[in-house]
Amino acid sequence: xxxxxxxxxxxxxxxDGKKDEVEYLIERSLAxxxxxxxxxxxxxxxxxxxxxxxxxxxxxxxxEVLVAARAMNAGLAKLEPFLVKDKVEPKGLVVIGTVKGDxxxxxxxxxxxxxxxxxxxxxxxxxxxxxxxxxxxxxxxxASVVGLSALLTTTMIQMGNVVEALxxxxxxxxxxxxxxxxxxxxxxxxxxxxxxPDAASAVEEVRRLVKV
Amino acid sequence: MTxxxxxxxxxxxxxxxxxxxxxxxxAWATEHYPEKVTEIQRKFPDDIxxxxxxxxxxxxxxxxxxxxxxxxxxxxxxxxxxQRGIMGEVxxxxxxxxxxxxxxxxxxERLSVDKDKVNDFCxxxxxxxxxxxxxxxxxxxxxxxxxxxxxxxxxxxxxxxFILLDRIHQFYKQELELxxxxxxxxxxxxxxxxxxxxxxxxxxxxxxxxxxxxxxxxDLAHLHGKYIFMHSDGQIMDILPDLIxxxxxxxxxxxxxxxxxxxxxxxxGKITFWGExxxxxxxxxxxxxxxxxxxxxxxxxxxxxxxVIAQCEFGIGAKPENVYLVFETWxxxxxx
Numbered sequence: 244x245x246x247x248x249x250x251x252x253x254x255x256x257x258x259d260g261k262k263d264e265v266e267y268l269i270e271r272s273l274a275x276x277x278x279x280x281x282x283x284x285x286x287x288x289x290x291x292x293x294x295x296x297x298x299x300x301x302x303x304x305x306x307e308v309l310v311a312a313r314a315m316n317a318g319l320a321k322l323e324p325f326l327v328k329d330k331v332e333p334k335g336l337v338v339i340g341t342v343k344g345d346x347x348x349x350x351x352x353x354x355x356x357x358x359x360x361x362x363x364x365x366x367x368x369x370x371x372x373x374x375x376x377x378x379x380x381x382x383x384x385x386a387s388v389v390g391l392s393a394l395l396t397t398t399m400i401q402m403g404n405v406v407e408a409l410x411x412x413x414x415x416x417x418x419x420x421x422x423x424x425x426x427x428x429x430x431x432x433x434x435x436x437x438x439x440p441d442a443a444s445a446v447e448e449v450r451r452l453v454k455v
Numbered sequence: 456m457t458x459x460x461x462x463x464x465x466x467x468x469x470x471x472x473x474x475x476x477x478x479x480x481x482a483w484a485t486e487h488y489p490e491k492v493t494e495i496q497r498k499f500p501d502d503i504x505x506x507x508x509x510x511x512x513x514x515x516x517x518x519x520x521x522x523x524x525x526x527x528x529x530x531x532x533x534x535x536x537x538q539r540g541i542m543g544e545v546x547x548x549x550x551x552x553x554x555x556x557x558x559x560x561x562x563x564e565r566l567s568v569d570k571d572k573v574n575d576f577c578x579x580x581x582x583x584x585x586x587x588x589x590x591x592x593x594x595x596x597x598x599x600x601x602x603x604x605x606x607x608x609x610x611x612x613x614x615x616x617f618i619l620l621d622r623i624h625q626f627y628k629q630e631l632e633l634x635x636x637x638x639x640x641x642x643x644x645x646x647x648x649x650x651x652x653x654x655x656x657x658x659x660x661x662x663x664x665x666x667x668x669x670x671x672x673x674d675l676a677h678l679h680g681k682y683i684f685m686h687s688d689g690q691i692m693d694i695l696p697d698l699i700x701x702x703x704x705x706x707x708x709x710x711x712x713x714x715x716x717x718x719x720x721x722x723x724g725k726i727t728f729w730g731e732x733x734x735x736x737x738x739x740x741x742x743x744x745x746x747x748x749x750x751x752x753x754x755x756x757x758x759x760x761x762x763v764i765a766q767c768e769f770g771i772g773a774k775p776e777n778v779y780l781v782f783e784t785w786x787x788x789x790x791x
Contacts, residue, residue: 261767346544396772424735
């Protein structure tokens with residue numbers, strides 16, 4: 244089978260959330276001699292871009308995105324050792340978490356999955372994360388972007404504290420925020436560099452911030 | 456005209472003397488603003504109340520649902536909470552493996568409601584009384600499986616998923632049947648179906664799996680001559696025609712996640728909008744002018760000789776003066 248055909252099949256399997264088929268097609272792609280960077284960029288990443296587009300158009304909903312992301316993770320796990328061997332670098336590292344006092348994390352998890360699917364390395368700090376922890380992790384891992392999530396109007400004010408803590412510690416890492424009560428205006432108010440209303444837009448926004 | 460008559464006329468689109476009202480109160484508001492809560496309740500008393508539960512055998516729960524720490528609900532689902540005054544989040548699924556599906560225990564204590572006491576409660580008030588039922592199949596499934604797992608279940612649809620869903624549904628029907636045999640005016644169920652911008656699941660999946668359950672609840676209520684009310688958060692425009700088709704009487708939703716004028720054009724006069732006024736921006740941050748304009752917009756878009764209940768939630772982050780202004784504005788607009 245030709246390279247284009249295998250990768251197209253890989254994208255389709257990803258869209259259908261067929262984990263086993265994605266793993267099989269990664270193996271076949273490798274066996275066919277397709278470069279690992281091409282499998283990643285033209286197979287998994289393009290597939291997840293399609294998932295994101297369908298999600299934004301309300302053709303895909305959370306269940307479809309989750310099964311696609313699960314298939315993508317399985318495929319990525321197969322591909323990872325070969326990416327390391329071939330020195331294929333991630334597009335950047337995003338430190339992500341739900342802010343202090345807030346335990347809601349499904350939105351944040353969706354963003355993390357979509358970012359991984361777009362070729363970023365993601366360090367997920369979980370939920371109820373302090374400003375200090377965001378600063379420490381961003382510094383230790385030389386993060387390209389810090390992503391903050393909040394569901395509650397009372398916890399979203401913590402986002403401003405994280406931005407402030409990052410700047411006070413001398414880090415200029417761009418910050419992107421999201422979550423039900425969050426708006427573009429609020430992002431501007433707390434001087435966050437990015438805002439996304441949904442997981443697919445978050446990927447676009449992170450790409451804009453890291454210029455890839 | 457009594458509160459009960461006002462609500463009935465609203466539900467029947469037959470020109471109530473004024474728009475009936477109800478403030479939803481979260482524990483957070485009572486703790487932070489007890490005096491303001493009392494003032495609003497005194498000045499703008501609710502026309503709708505929820506019956507007390509009057510359990511003969513209290514459901515088995517652990518902890519306080521609205522306090523920091525651990526809360527275990529009557530099904531055994533474990534919630535973690537960091538904030539006082541709101542509900543926590545499930546972090547570990549009750550049902551991790553499908554092989555344990557038969558171990559899920561229904562909270563039979565919820566069926567021990569003392570109907571005589573409920574009836575006495577209803578007779579002692581002229582307010583419209585809603586049953587204290589806790590019927591929420593989609594949410595309870597999320598609590599049992601954890602949301603991420605449940606969303607995958609909805610795609611994979613293993614046989615055990617339907618066994619679990621059926622067990623929950625049969626229990627809920629028993630619970631609603633019980634309340635339907637009391638003198639309450641309406642039954643109630645709730646599930647949050649919307650995110651900020653869209654449904655959480657596709658309309659087709661919702662129609663296949665959940666719409667038939669809701670049909671049973673709505674039919675059961677009407678068979679017993681009861682109204683039936685529902686709550687769902689989020690943008691749920693796509694399933695509103697289905698809920699109307701099923702005969703739902705009143706819906707509490709986040710109107711401000713949707714196009715309110717479009718809601719009015721498409722669905723005005725077909726279902727009663729049981730609030731609300733936006734609790735994400737307007738109640739915590741909105742100006743007086745914005746609050747007044749929002750109430751006017753809801754009334755102008757949705758009121759059609761009834762079909763509107765003045766409701767908002769005094770919950771986490773809301774400014775008490777804004778909640779007060781919501782009800783004051785509704786009162787001023789109530790000269791119908």
